[in-house]
Amino acid sequence: MHVPSWRIVQTSRGWLEIGLFNMRWVGFNVSVTRFDEDGWDVAKKEQWNAKRSDESLAEFLSAYAQLPEPEASELAGHVQGEWRETWLARGGAEETPKLERFALKSIVVLVTVALLVLMGVAFIVWLVAT
Numbered sequence: 001m002h003v004p005s006w007r008i009v010q011t012s013r014g015w016l017e018i019g020l021f022n023m024r025w026v027g028f029n030v031s032v033t034r035f036d037e038d039g040w041d042v043a044k045k046e047q048w049n050a051k052r053s054d055e056s057l058a059e060f061l062s063a064y065a066q067l068p069e070p071e072a073s074e075l076a077g078h079v080q081g082e083w084r085e086t087w088l089a090r091g092g093a094e095e096t097p098k099l100e101r102f103a104l105k106s107i108v109v110l111v112t113v114a115l116l117v118l119m120g121v122a123f124i125v126w127l128v129a130t
Contacts, residue, residue, distance in 0.1 A: 005092060007083060009075065013066050014042070018079060020087050027051035030079055034065055 009016045019031040028050040034043045048060040055063070057080060062072035084092075 005087065011065065011067055011075070012071055015039070016065055017045075018083075020079070020084060020092060022088075022092070028080075028084070030057060030060075032061065032064060 005021060006017055006019045009018055013034075014037060015035040017033040017035070021029040021031065023029070026049060029047055030049075031045050031047045033041055033045040036042045043064070046060075046064050048055075048057055050057075053060065056076065058069070058073040058076035061067050061075055062069055065072070067075065
């Protein structure tokens with residue numbers, strides 16, 4: 001079952017696409033893309049991380065989405081409260097293990113390839129030296 005992790009929201013400054021993401025290593029992450037009135041994105045997607053950000057989600061939304069402070073605070077409350085709970089209840093956390101396994105497999109493959117390349121270079125150097 002696919003669990004949506006994106007929500008489209010109309011604000012006083014236009015449309016926002018808000019994505020929810022949660023990983024063990026990274027923590028709770030919110031991505032936001034701004035759109036203008038005709039539906040085209042007006043800025044590249046930006047991300048806020050609960051563990052690594054120096055600003056609150058409300059401050060981030062106010063700065064990036066150019067929302068008035070009260071509106072940004074209300075939206076941040078929805079995102080971190082009821083929307084996150086609904087997302088988790090609908091299986092949002094189930095995406096996390098799949099992504100973590102994919103990331104771990106990718107790292108293992110890259111390290112293996114790097115080691116094989118180094119062993120190949122060492123073998124060629126050994127052949128040339130002897």
